[in-house]
């Protein structure tokens with residue numbers, strides 16, 4: 633799967649959105665990759681999870697980041713037959729009161745999330761896993777928005793890998809976009825300096 637094929641999937645299933653969005657980091661953007669509906673499209677879900685599984689190498693467990701990254705991490709863990717753990721968004725206030733779920737039976741984990749912007753969500757998950765002992769050296773996302781995640785994760789010893797970058801996807805689908813979407817897309821490309 634290349635950036636073009638991924639772009640077509642995102643656009644055809646309404647997972648690439650144009651408008652005014654506030655991101656997790658507080659940044660504003662005119663473009664939003666919404667992969668939360670992906671599990672509602674089994675063919676595309678399987679394709680993306682299989683592609684990510686194929687590109688991974690090594691002996692490690694998978695750590696999903698709730699909420700957006702968790703269905704994908706689960707699918708990749710099943711396809712690649714790797715143990716899964718996941719990090720909650722907030723600490724459970726009853727029962728086990730945990731932030732991390734699953735059995736930590738691997739020495740190393742790869743974090744899986746749907747999208748990376750600043751990398752803050754991945755870093756948060758990696759720190760939680762590391763606090764329990766295992767190492768985290770790699771993280772995978774479907775789309776890297778190229779807005780600082782790779783650099784900030786590198787500083788913490790984590791390599792960020794993606795199926796495609798958002799600038800690559802946007803450039804490849806730009807000509808097929810209606811005028812309003814095209815102008816938002818161009819604004820985003822300007823912001824990330826492409």
Ligand SMILES: O=P(O)(O)OC[C@H]1O[C@H](OP(=O)(O)OP(=O)(O)O)[C@H](O)[C@@H]1O
Pocket residue numbers: 656657697698699700701721745746747748749750751752753754781
């Ligand atoms: O690289 P960052 O700047 O951290 O941004 C990316 C994060 O933002 C989104 O999650 P969101 O916080 O919207 O939560 P959700 O997955 O629970 O919807 C996305 O799923 C990533 O986890």
Ligand SMILES: O=C(O)c1cc(=O)[nH]c(=O)[nH]1
Pocket residue numbers: 654655656657663664665666667700747748749750777
């Ligand atoms: O930075 C974010 O919060 C973010 C960006 C994006 O394109 N998609 C998403 O789910 N989150």
